[in-house]
Structures are given as structure tokens and as C-alpha cells.
Amino acid sequence: MTAELDRLAQAYGISLSYTDEMGTERFPSDDCKRQLLGVLGVDAQTDEDVRRSLAAIEAPACHVPEWLEHDRAWGITCQLYGLRSARNWGIGDFEDLARLAALAGPSGADFIGINPLHALFFAEPRHFSPYAPSSRRFLNPLYIAVDRLEGADMPGSSALESVSAGDLVDYPEVSRLKQAALETAFARARGSGLNGDSAESAGFEAFRREHGAPLEDFALFEALSEAMVAQGYPCGWHGWPEAFRDKKSAAVRHFREENGERILFHMWLQWIAHRQLADAQARARAAGMRIGLYLDLAVGVAPDGASTWSEPENVLRGVRIGCPPDAFNAQGQDWGLAPLSPQALEADQGRLFGQVIREAIGPAGALRIDHAMALMRLYLIPSDLPSMDGAYVHYPLDKMLQALARTSQEAWTVVIGEDLGTVPPNFREVMRAARILGYRVLFFEREEDGRFKPPHAYERDALACISTHDLPTLRGWWAAHDIDMREGLGMIDGETATADRAEREADCVRLLVALADSGVLPEELAPATRGEAEPPQTLTQALSIAVSRFLARTPCRLVALQLEDLTGAIDRANLPGTTEDHPNWQRKLPLTLEELASAPDFRTITQAVAAERPRTP
Template identity: 45%
Template sequence: MMGSHLDLLAKQHGISLTRPSPDNVEVPVSDETKRQVLAALGVEEKSAVTPLKQKPSKAIPKSYLPEALEQGRVWGISLQIYELRSERNWGIGDFEDLIGMIRLGSLLGADFIGLNPLHAPFIADPDRCSPYEPSNRQMLNPLYIAVDKVPSFKGSPQLERRLRSLRETDLVDYIGVAEIKLMALREIWRSKQGSAVGTLDGESFDAFVQAGGDVLRLHALFESLSAFMAERGIGAGWKGWPVAYQRPDGPEVTGFAEAHADDIQFHMWLQWLAHRQLGKAAQAAQDAGLKIGLYLDLAVGEAMDGSATWSEQDAYISDATVGSPPDPFATEGQDWHLAAFHPDQIASGKQSPYRRMVTAAMRYAGAVRIDHAAALRRLFLVPLESAPDGGAYVNYPQDKLLQILSDASAEFRCVVIGEDLGMLPEGLQDNLAEAQILSYRILSYERGEDGFKPADAYPRLSLACISTHDHQTLAGWWRGADIKARADHGIVPSDVSAAHVKERKHEREDLKLVLAQADVEAPHRLPSAAANDEKLKDLVVSAHRFIAKTPSVLAAVRLADMTSEKHPTNIPGTSDTYPNWKPKLSVSVEELATVSLVKKIAEVMREERNERLRSHG
């Protein structure tokens, strides 16, 4: 009887009673997992079970679509902002480099620049650099501030020597970058000279602080406390702090805030500078005539011990993390170590946590991508101290979340894209299409039993692309570099890896076939697996012509494909064995316009998307 009660209680609170296996077969969730997930949701096992009420079906609200996408198709360039090299940046791409990319994109005929999440990281622990495990999604990353563009900045020969060494590295030195940027910004803050602190572009710092309210103040307080704790070897994340400092409303934290008021103001000022510079980039995109402008990415969650979970503890689940069940590419499942909003809190209140998070991105964007769009209906939660195969799916209020996206996208005139990859709940893609949320279509994923899908099979309401930050470039995929990486880092067993090598041979043949069918390239002209770089460049151009031919209203070209990068941005499933989120591009922003592959890809995108070069005079 207890098992029956437990199952009913689990179902009442949205917990699925099964999960997929690596063979994609549904297996039962254990009673222990049900108990642990119920506890994480704050539900006692002895709680009464109330009958589930059937909710009347409602029309799905539609998100915003601009006239440019109602009547045509556009393309843009996607990149990681930190990977940008330039002659003037401080060892990491910044908002001024972004303006350079906007201008280049406009010259090439692109209509958007797509970026990795710009969320606030752990400034006091800069090497925790994954943009998909941020400290706070409502705040921006101060390391992207172009310090040399801040009023009252004064350089020196000594500083320039340090900056030159940071620029020359092939990996972003986050620790060195954070040290030198914060040092220079603190000098400006201390000088308090005129517009550097008081006003900028007509908006006062005081007005920004007032509008930010407690959310901004608590984030700045966290940043100050985080640095204080890190300096003492305690750690930047709040889970390791003394208990008295683990809640923002305790007397010790209040006393700290009073004693460090100026430092807290400094961290709010950093947010102001970041917002002003990102706003300037958004305006530059509008001035350059980009039809979409900036396309920003929203991470699926935040770090368990970051600013967001410390500031709003009641809004988050504290005893389980976000992950994914076992699948063929991660046979033991994955624990992403991300905090999830509590399903009862995520959409509650006029300014709900989800609405505030979405607004933080949409206010500057013409499009946003919802990472792991399945989270609009469910998340796979892994209880703390459990392996991923000890997790379970938990339902989220899809109707309310789609309504929030609809309202916010209309207010900010912002397109919504849903990353609808992997194991999706039944009917979700249909719901997203009805909501006018664009599907996310990656070439290598668009393959069935009969090979790659033809170009005209892509849905109109979608974004088509070749690869993303979690993939090798197309040239790397062709060579099987992704398979080798998973094997080298022990992500999949050797027998699975061997099967992937065999399958890749078929995939290459299928790609040749679909490109030929689309009149993109004759099969005999396509390269072999061991082809040289020049032959592979021809393949990359042909593949981009293919995605440009699709009906998809958006097509994204990854900058790493345009510059033939050899080192992947991120190898999912690795942490210490690969420098994820650190590799820089091999070409500087200033040199990109002269790269032949950049010009060739842009040309085919313009040709197929019926775009002419914009006139510049």
C-alpha cells in the first residue's frame, strides 16, 4: 500500500515514475529516488494525496515574430564573446569587440550576432568560467567590460606590457584577466571623476541602482562577500561559508554590508558599466541595420552555490541538481550541477523569477535562445549524493512559462528560439511550434533511418546551423574528432566508440548524398575522411549553402567554422581534462574580413538568402 501511496504522491507533485535507459527503453524510477525527489521538493512522504484535477486545455500563447521573419529568411554569425582576439582587448573578448563583430556582420550581410550566455560568473573564482554554470542569470559578466572605453581610464606602458602578454595566450587566462580588469576598474571607482561614476549616456548610476532594487543589491553584496571569503581560503561559493553567512538576512551579513558599503557600491557600478556597454552594442546593431540584432543565450540553470541561489533561496530546489538520464552518448547519465527553480515558485508573482531572468536578456536582444527547452515542461533532477541514474523527471508549469515568454517577447519585440534537442517529452515540439518558438536544428542531428533530411524538410519556424559550442566544427566532425575526444576522455566505453567510428563512415556518405541532392555539390568533389584542410573548406562552404537553402527563417554560421578552428570550445562530459570555455579564435577581429573562408561562407549565405550587401557610405 505504501508503494501505491508513494506513486500517487509522486505523480501528484509531477514526478515521473519512469526514466529512459541508454537503450532508450523506459525503466522504473526506484522508490528511494521518489522519496529523495519528494524531499527535495519539500514534500513529506506521509503527506495526503489529493485527487489530480484535469485542467481545461487553453490556447497556447504565441511569442513575437518580426515582419522580417514573416516575409523572409535571414542569417547571422554565432560566437563566444570571450574567444574574440583583438589588438586592443585585455586578453578576453569584450563588448567593444562585439561592436567590431556587429560592424563586420553588417558588411558581410548578416542580420544577427549570436552570443554565449552573458550571465554573471564567480568573479572571485574566475576559473569557474562556464557560461552555462553562472552565478546569476539576472546579472551580466563584468569581465566583458571594455575597460579602455570607461571614462577616466588612464593607461600606462607598464599596463600595456601586461595586456600584451594576456592577448598573446591561446587560452583565456581568466585569473589574470580578472585581476587586471578589477584593479583598473577599482582605480577608476576610487577616483570618482565626473561621468565615470555619476552619469553615462544620459542614465545616472543612482537611477540604475534604484531600478535594480534588492535583486541588484543582494548580488553586489554576494560579490563582496564572495571575494572576502575567497581571499581567506574559504571559497567563492556560499555553500562552503560559515553558517552565519549562508543566508543574506542574518545579523552577521547585515554587519558585513554596513562595513563594506563602498565595495558593494563598486560591484553595482560594474553591473551598470556592463549594462551600458551591452546597450551600446545593441544600439550599434540597430544603427548598422541588422534585422534581428543581438541573439542572446539563456542558460538552463545556475550554480548551486552562486549569487542567485544565495539571494533567493526559497525560489530554488536545494537538495537536487539538474542533469540528464543515461543516453547513448553519456551512458551513465549526466549531472550538470545546476540549481533548478522550484516548480511552485518559477512563475509565481507579478515579477516571477522566470520573468525577471527572461527580461534581463530580452531588454538588449532581438532574439533569445532557451537552452534545454525541455525545461519548459520538465527537468531531470538528480538528488544530492546520487548518481544521475538515480534521478527522475519533474514537471514544470509549461502553460505559465509559455505565457511569460509570450508577454516578454511582445514587450521587447524579441524572437524566442527553443533548443529542442535530445530526449523531449511527447508533443513538446508541436507546442513550441504553436507558440511561435523557433525550433533549433543542427545539421548532424537532422538524420533519420534514410539518411540526412533534405533541405526542404526543415520547418520554417526554426534556426538551422552546422555546429554549436558543444560540437566540433564541421571539419572536425568529418574527421571524427568528436568521437576521438569522447574516447580519449573516457566519456564512452571503447565498444561504443568503435560503433560510432563505423557509423560516422555512413554519416559522411549520407552527407555527400544530401548535398548532391540539394544541388549543392557533386559527390565526386566532396572530400574523403583524410582530406586536407583546403578540401575540407570546400565541404564547409557546401554545407553552409545547404543550410542556407532550408526554409528555416534563421540560419546561424558559427564563427569557429568560418575560421577553421582545431580546438573545440567545450567537450561535454569533461571538466579537468580539457580547458573548456577557454580556447581563443586563431584570427583576430581585425583580420576576419580578410579570411577567404569567411568571405566564401558569407557569399553563399547571401546568395541563398536573397540578401544583397548593404550599402555603406
């Protein structure tokens, strides 16, 4: 019965082991587990009680398509805003996404993974971190392909050339151009297609009915946020006059009555964004992709955004999500995000979480859950305390898993859990039981002595990748560019940087050895694995292919290639711990979509991975 009791304890957030200050691993007794379950309101005094409780919380597993039970697939990940094309307006958009899928599908890719598409603050484009959304239920209108809308006026060629030419997304200027065009398109739509009994009008009204009060509240917030910014207030409601901080106030009711057209505009933006995203998924599947779009769910929301304003009863106030001190961050991390309330999730049996998941999935075939450990616990920091003075708060894992699995099955969507960082004991076993794929990063997959794990040592139920948006690109890692950058920003001193570079060179040799042992290393690089030559100073195409083939040989169900690594980019998307010092979430790719198909790295690496992971009939 111990195994079943352990499963029940895990489901209610009770750790099955811990390490004391002397370094000894300790295990709570069965009696301790039973008593703790009792405190949590679970009767587990007898074996039959345990079985009954397990049956009550048994959730259907998340969706895994039948073909993926025996096959392995691969795909490409990218930052959508960073896509360049001859037609976009200085930021990647839903049409670029569809065209990338149409390009990658025939190459053998089965998915395109992208950064969170959540709504940010339309009134303040300088809030552009995709992981600090105003709402996770709705989309960022800046991703709308304006040139695909009837009635949208094109800006002058010089304005488009200006926003398209730079290597960084100019969010304020992109927002100014797109907002003007979207307003014009909406005004013309109101004068024709959105009136009367037209198909356009029927489609819009159906969308409004489907999304109901949450859509209206979100659009109200967006319109109110614009009005506040115009008066010199911040876009977030914490800085608004007191009368507007409560959506039920008389002042807000009056604003709603007086600004119906602007509120309708923001609902229309969401309709257009949802339609274009669904079109991108349809075109991805038409291109042969068996999964299509692979979207991303942020772990929390901005504390002063639409979600916390419109649903205050569902979020915790006075705390921020972060992570405790670890080997990489001695002071811990403060992500500045507001979490869902565990009490609210408990009270409504996880339905709230299911709604968030359903909105985040949209038309997609896969969903990545950022910081998947939030299903069990979150590290929360009280408002007046530093990041190192937080604590873990447990969440109703059983109810959240039920909601997640049910929604995944209904939407036929694969779920990937980003299980990196401080992971609770046995949490990964809970994930596997729920058919949530893990997240395995090449840079971190090591033996105890520092050697890279061979491909066969990777687990089957996982997505494997070389790097992530928070880590160096492969080219940047090989050249120790990330170390140079951190030293230049004063994040590490010269002595530490020198030691880190020496360790990185050793890691490059370790990787060469792992590649040689797995049979993917070109013969000309073999001497470096035997200490007869120095490893290459720069990442060669042959070496890039070898690393990608190495990962493709793992048994992992999914493998993701970063588009940055397929285009020779050296800079990463995000450098954690920086704000103004580093252009996070702004970098564009070095190549346009039109150049991508013939780019040597893209062509040769995707061909090599497709050969290692061919689609089976």
C-alpha cells in the first residue's frame, strides 16, 4: 500500500523525501503521510480510504496522439516577434508564422513552437515581455498581419523601411503604425461588414458569445487603460485614480456606457487575432505538420493588468512569483508576476485553471507550460520582502491535473511541461503519469562527472532541445559569447569570467567526445576529442549538424530546433536578471523568411534531422 499512499501524498503536495542540514536524505513515515493528508482534509486511515481517494482524484491523462506513441517527431521554435519578412511591419506576425510553417512542413517538421502570444498592454508598447502578460486568456494584437485586412491603410514606404531595417523590434513605432491601420480597418468594417446580417457580422457576434463576459471585461480594461495613459496615468490599474480600480464602481460603469465603440474595437481586435492564428494552424496542418502550432503559457500575469483587475477574486495580491536562491542566483529571482489563488482553484475544482488552459491552447496542437512545477507549488515572495525571503505555497495538484488533462483531451493537444530549475521530489513521476512531456536541454543533460549524457540516456516522455530563450544560442555558447556579455555588463568579475571560459572550453571538448561516441562527429573533428588538437574556435556548419543529429537520435518523443541556431544567430532572446542593460525580447533573426529556404544552415540541419527522424506512414 505504500506506493498508493505515496501517490496520494504526491497528489496533495506532500514531499516524499527531503535533505536535512547535515546532507542526509530523510523520508516521512506512512503514519506521517496519513496525518498530513488528514490535516489537508483527506481521510486516509485505511488502505480502502487510500484507494477511494486515489480513484476520486484519478485524472484522465493528457492527450498523446496515437502516431506519437510509436513515432518520434521534430519541429522548430522561434520568437514570433523576431521573424523578418519582405512584407511585415517591423515585427513578425501571424502571416509570417503561417509561411514559416508552410516552409518547414515539407522539410519534415511537425510543429512550430513560439513564445507566449498573450495580451500585453496595447496602450503601452514598451511593456513587451511575452512572459509578463496583462491577460493569458487573450492575444497580443501587434501580431495581427495588417496587410491581410481589408480596409487597412498602408503607411508610407519610408516608415515601413525604418521599422523593418533595424535589428531590434521598435515596439513604440510598430505599435503606432499598426494601431492607426487597425483603427482605419475597424472603422471601415463598422461601415460595411460588421453591420446587418453579413457573414462578417455573424462571425464576430459568434466570437463575442463564445468568449462572453471575460472578453467584454478585457476590452473594457484595454479601453480604460488607453484613456488613463492619455491622461498621464500608467497603463496598469495600480496607478489609476481610486474610482477606476474596481470594475464594479460607478465610474467604471459610466466609462463603459460612454465608450462602447472603443470597447467594441478591442473585442474586434481579438476576433481578428484569433482568426489569423487559427488560419496559421490550418496552413501548418495543410503543409504536412502533424502537430502544427506549439504555443506557450506564461506562469503568471502582470499584477496591474487586465486579469487582476477583472478577476480579483481569482488571484493572490501582495505577493510575486519567483524562485529561491540556487547555484545560478544566490539572491533568488523575483519575476514580478501575480499568481492564481490556490483557494480559488480549490473552491471551483480547478475549472478556472481549465479555462485558462483552454484559452491558451486556442487552435494549437501542443502547449508548453512554463514553470510546470506551478501545478504543485509556487515560490511566492511577500511584497515587502526580497526575493530570497519567499516560501513555497502548495497548489491543488489533483484538481489542476484533472482540468489540464481534460482540456488537453478535448482539444487533442499535446502538453509539454517546462520542468527545469528547483523541481520537487517525484514531481516528474507525477508528470509522466499524467502524460505531460518533460523538457530536456542538451546543455543541462550531464552525468555526475560533467560528461554529456549519450542520446540513449534521454527519457522517452520528453521534448529535447539544444537551448532555450533564456540560454545562449549554440553558436553563442560555443564561442563563450554569453560569458563575454555577462562580464561586460558587470554581472560577473574578470576572475570569474576567466574561470568560466576555461570551463566552457572543457565543456566544448566534452561535447565533442559525446558526439564522437554517438557516431555523429565528422572525422576531421575527431583529433580534438583525443587531445591532439584544439576544438574549433567557432561553430562550423559540420559541428552544428552533428549536435542536431545527436539530439535527434535520442528516444525523446519530440525534438525542437531553435530557429536562431538554424540561421547562425549568436545572441540570445533573453538574459535573465537584466532589463535595460540587454535588449531582451527585441532581437530579430539575421535572415528573412524569403532567405531562409536557401540558407545553408537551415537546409542542411533540417535535412539531417529529418533523416534521423523520418515520418513513418
